[in-house]
Amino acid sequence: MGKKLVCELEAGDHIYCKRRGGLYDHHGIYVGDNMVIHLAGKAKKIQPYSCQECKNKGVINGEIAKICIHCFHGGKNLGVYAYGVSYFQHKTRKNGTCCIRAARPPHEVVAAAIHLLEHGGFGRYNLFANNCEDFAVYCKTGFAESKQIMGHIKRLTFMFPIVGVIATLPLAAAYTVHKGISQRGHGLT
Ligand SMILES: [Zn+2]
Incomplete structure (x- = not known):
């Protein structure tokens, strides 16, 4: 190294x-x-x-x-x-x-x-x-190198937006849950 x-x-x-x-x-x-x-x-x-x-x-x-x-x-x-x-x-x-x-x-x-x-x-x-x-x-x-492959996936997502939507849904759901929890946390304090 x-x-x-x-x-x-x-x-x-x-x-x-x-x-x-x-x-x-x-x-x-x-x-x-x-x-x-x-x-x-x-x-x-x-x-x-x-x-x-x-x-x-x-x-x-x-x-x-x-x-x-x-x-x-x-x-x-x-x-x-x-x-x-x-x-x-x-x-x-x-x-x-x-x-x-x-x-x-x-x-x-x-x-x-x-x-x-x-x-x-x-x-x-x-x-x-x-x-x-x-x-x-x-x-x-x-x-x-994987970053190049990621670039390729991004291009595919651009061409076929539905793929991007499907890939983003679980992330969006996870974010919403996280937000919900932190908001509830604020409510308690
Ligand atoms: Zn030389």
Whole structure:
């Protein structure tokens, strides 16, 4: 968890660092041998072939690229994304630094990242997983990040409002009961 030095990284680690002066975090999977596989997304400028190490070992296939760790962090601190954290930790930690789901074994994470790089796609999650964090979370767990799925559900709700109404009813009922109790409480005091 937390910050790590490059020499401490292990293949299969999900790493992130600040880009553009902290405007956003960029995420990738460290695959060993000083290389990182990432979904380029907003960070299209960090491409293979930009340094000697990348020239020798870099690969680019559509949005997915393998670049060297130095080009990835660009001199910024690296963080390691935590997996299998508690619900409480997930709520209290900074967004985009941890996940409640457990991670796969490291060799499977590396294999997943290489598979996506070689096939140049994002599997069946293509529709709603579209950023570098989702890519890394998908490699680590086999699942796309849930907030993206929630976004998908919201879109569905927009298209089919009845679904939203049905989903909201129990919540509204619970809220009413809660309100009723607190009002009664006020009446007593
Ligand atoms: Zn490089």
